[in-house]
Amino acid sequence: MTETNHVWRLRKRPVGDITDDVLSLEQESIPEPTDGECLFRLNYLSLDPTNRIWMSDMDQYMSPVAINDPMRGLVCGTVIKSKNDLYKEGDIVSGLGTWADYQIGTPETVSPMADTGSVSVMDAFATLALVGPTAYFGLLDITHPQAGETVVVSTAAGAVGSIVGQIAKIKGCHVVGLTSTDEKCQWITKELGFDKAINYKTEDLPAALKQACPNGIDVYFDNVGGEILDACLKLMNLNGRISTCGLISQYTATGEVAGPKNYAMILMQRLKVQGFIILDYHDRYPEAITAISQWMAEGKIKVKLEVVDGLENASKTLKKLYTGANTGKLMMRVKDV
Amino acid sequence: MTETNHVWRLRKRPVGDITDDVLSLEQESIPEPTDGECLFRLNYLSLDPTNRIWMSDMDQYMSPVAINDPMRGLVCGTVIKSKNDLYKEGDIVSGLGTWADYQIGTPETVSPMADTGSVSVMDAFATLALVGPTAYFGLLDITHPQAGETVVVSTAAGAVGSIVGQIAKIKGCHVVGLTSTDEKCQWITKELGFDKAINYKTEDLPAALKQACPNGIDVYFDNVGGEILDACLKLMNLNGRISTCGLISQYTATGEVAGPKNYAMILMQRLKVQGFIILDYHDRYPEAITAISQWMAEGKIKVKLEVVDGLENASKTLKKLYTGANTGKLMMRVKDV
Numbered sequence: 142m143t144e145t146n147h148v149w150r151l152r153k154r155p156v157g158d159i160t161d162d163v164l165s166l167e168q169e170s171i172p173e174p175t176d177g178e179c180l181f182r183l184n185y186l187s188l189d190p191t192n193r194i195w196m197s198d199m200d201q202y203m204s205p206v207a208i209n210d211p212m213r214g215l216v217c218g219t220v221i222k223s224k225n226d227l228y229k230e231g232d233i234v235s236g237l238g239t240w241a242d243y244q245i246g247t248p249e250t251v252s253p254m255a256d257t258g259s260v261s262v263m264d265a266f267a268t269l270a271l272v273g274p275t276a277y278f279g280l281l282d283i284t285h286p287q288a289g290e291t292v293v294v295s296t297a298a299g300a301v302g303s304i305v306g307q308i309a310k311i312k313g314c315h316v317v318g319l320t321s322t323d324e325k326c327q328w329i330t331k332e333l334g335f336d337k338a339i340n341y342k343t344e345d346l347p348a349a350l351k352q353a354c355p356n357g358i359d360v361y362f363d364n365v366g367g368e369i370l371d372a373c374l375k376l377m378n379l380n381g382r383i384s385t386c387g388l389i390s391q392y393t394a395t396g397e398v399a400g401p402k403n404y405a406m407i408l409m410q411r412l413k414v415q416g417f418i419i420l421d422y423h424d425r426y427p428e429a430i431t432a433i434s435q436w437m438a439e440g441k442i443k444v445k446l447e448v449v450d451g452l453e454n455a456s457k458t459l460k461k462l463y464t465g466a467n468t469g470k471l472m473m474r475v476k477d478v
Numbered sequence: 479m480t481e482t483n484h485v486w487r488l489r490k491r492p493v494g495d496i497t498d499d500v501l502s503l504e505q506e507s508i509p510e511p512t513d514g515e516c517l518f519r520l521n522y523l524s525l526d527p528t529n530r531i532w533m534s535d536m537d538q539y540m541s542p543v544a545i546n547d548p549m550r551g552l553v554c555g556t557v558i559k560s561k562n563d564l565y566k567e568g569d570i571v572s573g574l575g576t577w578a579d580y581q582i583g584t585p586e587t588v589s590p591m592a593d594t595g596s597v598s599v600m601d602a603f604a605t606l607a608l609v610g611p612t613a614y615f616g617l618l619d620i621t622h623p624q625a626g627e628t629v630v631v632s633t634a635a636g637a638v639g640s641i642v643g644q645i646a647k648i649k650g651c652h653v654v655g656l657t658s659t660d661e662k663c664q665w666i667t668k669e670l671g672f673d674k675a676i677n678y679k680t681e682d683l684p685a686a687l688k689q690a691c692p693n694g695i696d697v698y699f700d701n702v703g704g705e706i707l708d709a710c711l712k713l714m715n716l717n718g719r720i721s722t723c724g725l726i727s728q729y730t731a732t733g734e735v736a737g738p739k740n741y742a743m744i745l746m747q748r749l750k751v752q753g754f755i756i757l758d759y760h761d762r763y764p765e766a767i768t769a770i771s772q773w774m775a776e777g778k779i780k781v782k783l784e785v786v787d788g789l790e791n792a793s794k795t796l797k798k799l800y801t802g803a804n805t806g807k808l809m810m811r812v813k814d815v
Contacts, residue, residue, distance in 0.1 A: 200712075200746050366741065375537075385745045400737025404703065408722045408753040409537050416745040 146171045147452055149212045149240035154205075155196055158463065163196065164212055164240075164456045171243045179228040179246045181218035185266055186240060186452065186473040188459050189215065189300075190364070193392040202418045211239035217254070217266040218244070219478060228253065233262055233478060235270050240455055242475065255430075260437070262478050267470045268304070268437070268444045274429035275386065275419040276304035280362055281312075282422070283415050284382035288313030290359035291378075293350070295369050297335065298325035300444075300470035301386060304433070305362045306335050307442045314360070317353045319346075319369060321465035328468065333443060342465070346372045357381075365390045366401075374403035377410050385416040389463065445469030483508045484789055486549045486577035491534055491542075495800065500533065501549055501577075501793045508580045516565040516583045518555035522603055523577060523789065523810040525796050526552065526637075527701070530729040539755045548576035554591070554603040555581070556815060565590060570599055570815060572607050577792055579812065592767075597774070599815050604807045605641070605774070605781045611766035612723065612756040613641035617699055618649075619759070620752050621719040625650030627696035628715075630687070632706050634672065635662035637807035638723060641770070642699045643672050644779045651697070654690045656683075656706060658802035665805065670780060679802070683709045694718075702727045703738075711740035714747050722753040726800065782806030 146169045155163045174180045194201050195213050206213050216238035220228045227248055228234065236251030238244050257265035279301070286292050292309040296302040297318025306329060309316045317337045318329045326338035337353040339346065350358075350372055357378040363370055367390030370383075377383070391398045407414060422429070436442040447467050449458045452475050461467040483506045492500045511517045532543050532550050543550050553575035557565045564585055565571065573588030575581050594602035616638070623629050629646040633639040634655025643666060646653045654674045655666045663675035674690040676683065687695075687709055694715040700707055703725030714720070728735045744751060759766070773779040784804050786795045789812050798804040 200740075200743060202746050202748070371737075388742050388745055391742060397739050398742070400708075400739050400741040402734050402737050403537075404737040404741075405725050405728055405735070406537060407751060408725055408755075409539050411539070411753045411755055411758060413753075414744060414751040416748045416750075418745075418748055421748060 144171070145169075146241060146243045148242075149452070149455060150209055151196060151206045151212050153208065154198055155193070159193065159196070159456070159460055161456070166453060166456070172245050174222055174224045174245055177225050177247060179223040179225055179234070179251075180221045180243060181234055181238075181246050181251070182221050183216055183218050183238070183242050183244065183452065183475045184233070184478050185217040185263055186455060186475065187215035187217075187267065187271060188455070188462060188471040188473060189271065190387050190389045190392065190462050192459060193389075193463065197392070202420075211241055211244075214238060214240050215271055216244070216251070217262065217270070218246070218251070219476075220246075235266055240452065242452060258434075260434070263448070263472070263474070264444065264446070267300075267446050267472055269430050269433060271419060272300040272470055273304055273433040274422060274426055276301050276308060277429035277433060278419065278422045278425070279384045279386045279417055280305050280308050280360075283384040283417055284360040284362070286312050286314050286360050289315070291315045291317065291354050291356055292360040292362065293317045293319065293354065293358050293373055294362045294364075295319045295373075296364040296387075296389065297329050297338065298468050299364065302362070302364055303329065303333060303445070303469060304442060307333055307436075309360075310334050311436065311441055315354075315356075317350070325468055328445075341369060347375065350376060360384070362386060363388070367391065371401045371403050374401055374406045374412075377406055377412055379410050381410055381412045383412060383414040385414060392463065446472055448472050448474050450474050481508070482506075483578060483580045485579075486789070486792060487546055488533060488543045488549050490545065492530070496530065496533070496793070496797055498793070503790060503793075509582050511559055511561045511582055514562050514584060516560040516562055516571070516588075517558045517580060518565075518571055518575075518583050518588070519558050520553055520555045520575070520579050520581065520789065520812045521570070521815050522554040522600055523792060523812065524552035524554075524604070524608060525792070525799060525808040525810060526608065527724050527726045527729065527799050529796060530726075530800065534729070539757075548578055548581075551575060551577050552608055553581070553588070554599065554607070555583070555588070556813075557583075572603055577789065579789060595771075597771070600785070600809070600811070601781065601783070604637075604783050604809055606767050606770060608756060609637040609807055610641055610770040611759060611763055613638050613645060614766035614770060615756065615759045615762070616721045616723045616754055617642050617645055617697075620721040620754055621697040621699070623649050623651050623697050626652070628652045628654065628691050628693055629697040629699065630654045630656065630691065630695050630710055631699045631701075632656045632710075633701040633724075633726065634666050634675065635805050636701065639699070639701055640666065640670060640806060641779060641781070644670055644773075646697075647671050647673075648773065648778055652691075652693075654687070662805055665782075678706060684712065687713055697721070699723060700725070704728065708738045708740050711738055711743045711749075714743050714749055716747050718747055718749045720749060720751040722751060729800065783809055785809050785811050787811050
């Protein structure tokens with residue numbers, strides 16, 4: 142245990158892209174837990190699209206990170222000291238923490254992780270802690286896909302999108318994934334079993350979507366908003382459902398964001414559009430974890446992690462999420478367990 | 479029974495406002511029913527915002543009216559001749575017909591009306607045939623308003639909006655209505671019992687909404703889309719619901735329509751936005767008719783009709799719907815029964 146802590150702090154709200162002066166890495170002292178708290182060392186830090194929302198002062202589902210506060214993140218750590226019976230030294234915990242080597246945990250922020258069995262702690266944290274349940278509830282609970290229906294997923298090679306598409310295949314749907322490179326298109330069709338993939342950066346999206354969805358779209362799992370949402374709205378079938386999981390195309394926008402031009406399809410096709418945040422499903426996590434663990438064991442769900450070592454690289458690594466530069470779940474590794 | 483029929487035909491698709499050359503009134507012969515059909519004489523023609531959708535070739539929930547075809551409308555008529563056991567001469571029928579003195583009915587288009595008891599045929603047709611069930615299912619089935627919640631209704635002095643607000647009051651909600659004149663504001667608060675009314679044409683809508691909804695908005699019943707939708711989205715509470723019944727602000731738009739700028743609130747506040755068309759609820763009409771009839775008898779739901787005589791005035795009367803010039807349900811009367 143070193144005597145120095147490293148903490149990324151938010152110094153300004155980003156305007157558009159995340160520039161190098163938005164976060165700064167500081168050497169600080171290691172905090173002491175008080176009654177009811179624990180101190181844990183960071184093992185893994187999850188990088189997620191929603192991080193950009195927390196940096197900004199847009200309307201959002203939690204308070205934004207305050208200027209000069211440590212940056213918020215989903216974390217997996219090992220307990221070093223405990224002043225709460227919930228935690229004992231050596232426990233692996235996960236939950237909502239900060240971008241820091243050493244940090245304080247409370248029952249409101251982190252929980253001990255269940256035994257991960259034959260799955261490594263990193264894989265379990267990467268898939269089961271957030272993105273797996275997000276895909277599971279966002280698809281199944283919000284849209285109820287039926288066998289034979291057409292499901293379109295955006296950011297289909299991303300952490301959530303890749304799992305959404307695989308669950309939709311398990312449910313017997315015709316699954317079309319939208320992603321940003323031919324390599325990712327290959328991966329989701331050849332490795333993950335999507336029926337069709339569209340490279341939205343090189344193909345004519347409306348035409349390609351129409352061809353890939355000859356029977357229209359019944360379910361659209363929206364991670365992006367913007368023009369892709371508009372193209373999907375145009376093809377939605379009667380009583381279609383849209384699960385609004387993310388609007389990543391808007392997060393780095395400056396100024397007002399245009400709304401979807403084809404919003405009227407909600408009326409014309411009697412669509413249901415519903416937003417959700419995985420935190421709302423906290424009580425039902427075990428259901429998702431059980432199902433996804435089993436599908437992983439059966440080889441029906443494959444996951445890909447992109448692991449980057451060293452907390453000092455977190456700021457520049459995060460930017461990959463907003464340029465389509467990563468495939469699968471993006472993760473910082475500080476210390477393996 | 480005269481020997482001449484009068485038929486309004488659609489001559490061109492309107493661009494923007496409905497101009498005088500969009501519909502033309504023709505003298506034609508009276509059609510003869512064939513097997514399975516009836517011939518009926520028009521008593522009342524309902525004028526509804528959705529008429530403008532049927533005239534255009536926008537994406538919509540039914541086929542648009544073909545150029546040179548008779549204009550489509552909700553009608554109430556009296557059977558003159560029948561070649562179907564479902565109808566007998568003298569029966570009052572209602573359903574989907576055309577803007578014509580005499581027209582053919584089939585089981586797919588019109589049904590005999592139930593006995594209206596102490597309510598006049600015109601009042602029953604006006605309230606129970608379409609707008610009452612629209613208000614009933616669109617509010618209760620889509621948004622499930624709870625006592626104490628804040629419900630905002632646009633076109634609140636209109637046929638559907640005025641009933642939506644009264645049903646929300648019956649359910650114990652704080653009800654705010656948006657309308658276009660001070661006179662209508664007075665009517666919905668003093669006569670119909672809305673808690674607050676906002677004149678969106680003269681007041682600063684975002685500020686007035688915020689003041690009228692100190693606890694935010696739980697349910698927004700959307701008849702208009704556009705800037706009013708955006709202002710409401712901004713104030714939606716966690717897990718709020720938006721029932722998309724109409725988007726009248728868009729129907730006369732030319733070119734592309736901007737989407738709601740605050741669409742991201744669907745994600746941030748986990749909203750559900752759902753479109754519906756009353757035709758989908760056909761099987762459940764009796765439930766709505768029973769409830770609304772009883773509330774009308776108890777004085778809990780009041781309705782206002784604006785009745786204009788003479789089918790020849792239908793085209794110019796329809797325009798009132800898109801300028802906020804009418805209050806309550808707009809109806810053409812051809813012959814009283």
